[in-house]
Amino acid sequence: MPKLNLDTIPQSNRTGYPAEYADKVAGRWYRRLGPAGGLTQFGVSHVTLKPGAWSAQRHWHAGEDEFVVMLAGEAVLVDDSGETVLRPGDCAAFPMDDGNGHVLQNRGDTDCVFIAVGRPPTSDCHYPDIDMHLGADGRYRRKDGSEF
């Protein structure tokens, strides 16, 4: 049956971030809908941000497009152009290699829910605000290349 039963899909707040940068995403709970639905050509995540949680550290991908559509609550989209409130029904697109670091932050007191579409990162991901870099090998390092 094509309709997904979200309640049966495992929810995780796991992150590959090193400890010093992981606190912002501790309240980010996501379900991977692609594997659950048998999709392989793109990734889809159903994401809940608890109050105070961020979608990620502010970042941009060298080789992967991203798209989000808001389902519930509010998030503040922070990027190089400033801050923009996203409400249910709002859509945002993040083209690969645009150099515009972005993050969604839940600054409210209720959960914020959105769908994120992308592809598994196979290229560098840049974090303008912190001393961290994700290489094409999938490993997080400091910007000078040293290990955490």
Added chain:
Amino acid sequence: MPKLNLDTIPQSNRTGYPAEYADKVAGRWYRRLGPAGGLTQFGVSHVTLKPGAWSAQRHWHAGEDEFVVMLAGEAVLVDDSGETVLRPGDCAAFPMDDGNGHVLQNRGDTDCVFIAVGRPPTSDCHYPDIDMHLGADGRYRRKDGSEF
């Protein structure tokens, strides 16, 4: 700015269907968000189904995954397993080559709005209920190969 201003993105009800199968999608109004947002790795459509409109003729793709998330109103998802009502927040996945023809039908009296994610069709699309076939060349023909 990553947030998309939907009001400035052109809306179309154009279809490539031959006249005899086009009436069901006359009330399907869509915006292509991928080009508007600079995305090239997958396609995203913001779709409004007017009362009575269908998302498509019931179909399945040989080579393209599809995903939908409901934003407003209700749609009836019709596929080989029967009929399923989709409401705001509901998600459905349609893996390529699954042989399960699917369509969303707005049987209500208010607009239904959803986001559809996919890729431009470059493979055959099969229509189990009607005498129509979409070839990998992007042309609609009858199932015996004859032209409309």
